[in-house]
């Protein structure tokens with residue numbers, strides 16, 4: 001704990017968020033965040049000068065600041081940048097930045113990006129999500145796929161250009177639909193083997209080339225649980241940085257009450273089941289309690305508040321009578 005009684009935490013991906021200029025504060029991250037007693041987490045920003053000093057202390061050339069990407073700006077129009085310090089990559093030129101020593105220097109500790117993301121407020125989580133997706137895209141698009149030559153990042157990081165043929169590469173986003181299926185009184189929750197233990201969520205799937213969102217919803221639901229969609233309507237969307245940059249498009253869908261028998265595709269899902277509104281409402285309420293997983297009292301749990309799946313499920317519990325449009 002630091003003198004103000006606040007424990008500082010960082011994500012394991014060791015990105016720094018900062019903004020240039022005399023008034024800037026910078027944020028070592030994925031993240032340096034403050035974790036207070038009442039479980040509110042906020043990002044801490046420090047200046048680029050502090051960041052340069054820190055890099056110097058760890059034997060790094062401040063030249064790596066040029067790898068920074070623009071992720072947004074404040075209401076006062078101060079630019080915010082993110083930088084990957086390369087703490088996790090053994091092949092990285094920055095690998096000599098030692099995590100433990102960095103934690104000591106920053107008076108904090110690194111935590112997983114997924115954990116940090118769910119503990120931040122919506123605005124900060126969005127910055128973090130943008131930083132992760134953009135930095136990862138740059139890391140994996142270092143070469144031109146036509147000429148094989150190294151590509152060059154522009155100053156803001158909004159694109160990369162091949163100097164030999166001027167081909168421009170822009171960051172990519174894959175569209176994914178996430179759908180909460182209901183039969184009118186119950187909703188369908190599923191789990192993949194990769195989910196954290198005990199967690200159930202809505203059904204998700206990548207859009208195939210040539211498909212509309214409506215077609216993806218119908219195909220994914222048919223493929224994964226063998227149901228035919230009767231009606232669907234759009235709810236909301238969210239950028240999601242894992243495993244790569246995706247745009248999650250959230251929908252509600254209904255199936256006809258008489259056609260609810262599940263044929264679970266066990267290659268894609270570990271389990272799928274119908275749950276009553278009361279059951280889901282109870283789990284949603286307990287989801288917000290601390291240590292609910294350890295209590296053993298909850299049969300399953302739902303994605304955290306910030307996940308769009310959570311919003312979809314909450315919406316269904318709170319607005320049971322919404323009337324979807326024909327698909």
Ligand SMILES: NC(=O)C1=CN([C@@H]2O[C@H](COP(=O)(O)OP(=O)(O)OC[C@H]3O[C@@H](n4cnc5c(N)ncnc54)[C@H](OP(=O)(O)O)[C@@H]3O)[C@@H](O)[C@H]2O)C=CC1
Pocket residue numbers: 174176178201202203204205206207220240242243246248268303307308309310
């Ligand atoms: N924010 C949230 O609340 C939630 C987010 N999600 C996210 O939704 C995404 C999609 O869900 P998921 O059920 O896995 O999707 P799918 O049901 O489409 O299954 C994943 C499979 O789709 C294939 N695929 C097609 N296009 C792509 C692509 N662009 N990138 C990667 N794989 C592709 C791959 O198959 P193959 O291996 O055969 O090539 C992959 O294994 C996941 O990334 C997950 O992180 C999921 C649930 C909740």
Ligand SMILES: [Mg+2]
Pocket residue numbers: 203204205224268
């Ligand atoms: Mg899926």
